[in-house]
Amino acid sequence: MEEPQLVRLLHGGARSLNLSGRDLKYVPMPICRLKTLLALEMKNNYLNTLPDFLSNLVDLEIMNLGNNNLMELPKVLQHMIKLIKLHLFGNRLTYLNPTVLSKLKSVVFLNLNNNQLMELPPEIGCLESLQVLSLDRNKLQQLPTELCTLTRLTEIRATHNELQSLPLEIGYLSELSRLFLSQNNIKELPEGLGKLRKLFVLDIAGNELRIFPTETHNIPLRELYCEANPLLEQIPVHSVQEEEILSLKELSARLVMEQVKDKSSVVRQMIRYFPGVRDMLSQASRCAVCSEAFLNTWLECVKFVKAKKELKIGKCRNAVIPVRALLCSYKCFNSEGHGFYGVAFP
Structure with missing residues (x-):
């Protein structure tokens, strides 16, 4: 032009x-x-x-x-x-x-x-x-x-x-x-x-x-x-440790988180005056087996989920995908019927 x-x-x-x-x-x-x-x-x-x-x-x-x-x-x-x-x-x-x-x-x-x-x-x-x-x-x-x-x-x-x-x-x-x-x-x-x-x-x-x-x-x-990724495979890994020793911080955190579930608890009423503690506990996770809250000590596991049936994904070339799960203890990991696998890296 x-x-x-x-x-x-x-x-x-x-x-x-x-x-x-x-x-x-x-x-x-x-x-x-x-x-x-x-x-x-x-x-x-x-x-x-x-x-x-x-x-x-x-x-x-x-x-x-x-x-x-x-x-x-x-x-x-x-x-x-x-x-x-x-x-x-x-x-x-x-x-x-x-x-x-x-x-x-x-x-x-x-x-x-x-x-x-x-x-x-x-x-x-x-x-x-x-x-x-x-x-x-x-x-x-x-x-x-x-x-x-x-x-x-x-x-x-x-x-x-x-x-x-x-x-x-x-x-x-x-x-x-x-x-x-x-x-x-x-x-x-x-x-x-x-x-x-x-x-x-x-x-x-x-x-x-x-x-x-x-x-x-x-x-x-x-x-x-998600094709062409080195996704975890479904290979069982057994626990060799039956119990773990929790830190004082972790024990205290779990006790407090248990107490705050009770509306009449003195701990629930007092925690509002400790914003630092409240913020710290907000970072807590929940166990995939027992649903109890925990802070820092956890066991990383994996559950193999059917993409179409369980996740309702209409289009996925991988029939099964590995999804991370966090467990609060070896006791939960060793319990029967949960379908979680331990994660083992080479």
Whole structure:
């Protein structure tokens, strides 16, 4: 499209402009006069920056800059306060400018696929409207904790990266329904995953996962992809220890947690005056066999669960998956009929 053609668009009040695949090395100046633009497509070009004059596009909602030569977030983006969808896939991004990123508060959809990002800055947490984040095929080793403050997120894609773990706070993403993490190096899923009560699709295929979190049964999964992981196999392991000696702290904690169940207990009434103790006890777990609470001393076990029958997962290539279980004592482990196995690592 030649510049005279762009000028003619001024009289038509153009709402969208497509300059994709036109071998552009710079943005034509007349675009800055198209103040009625809502969508600007400039993918498949050779752009390595955006000019400041684009800040005149105050109503722009959609920007597609995919498959260009951008090495950093264009600074002009921070002035586009109405931007809703931003495509930056297939560029050369190695770093996201925190100042620019923090200004994208209206962005709902952000596509950063096929770049060279090694990390996301904490300012990703400023994208308060974000619902879909796509990070496929980068070099990310971890996701920042601040990502978990984005409670509107419904979908995260981070396949083909170098992720080794997920934030422990992932359970705060209460609206998350689709999580794609295949082809990474994830060894363990955080227990917080069990709090995602709207998670319908989980793709964790091609990682280093051995076991699923204890509350996997609370996740309403419809699709689970976990093939190509070294999942634990159903091989019995017998206990050789009949009793353990609990620490004084553990004994005291179990006694207090037993007492607070009684509404008339003096301990229950007094614990409100000891917030430190209350916070400590809030981290307690419950035994999968006897359901009693315990603090620090526990035995890690596994139960092999039928994905379709017991977890009600409609689509899962693995008929049985291993789910972590915590037991409070060897006494519970040695009791009959519970179906838990001890975890033995090579």
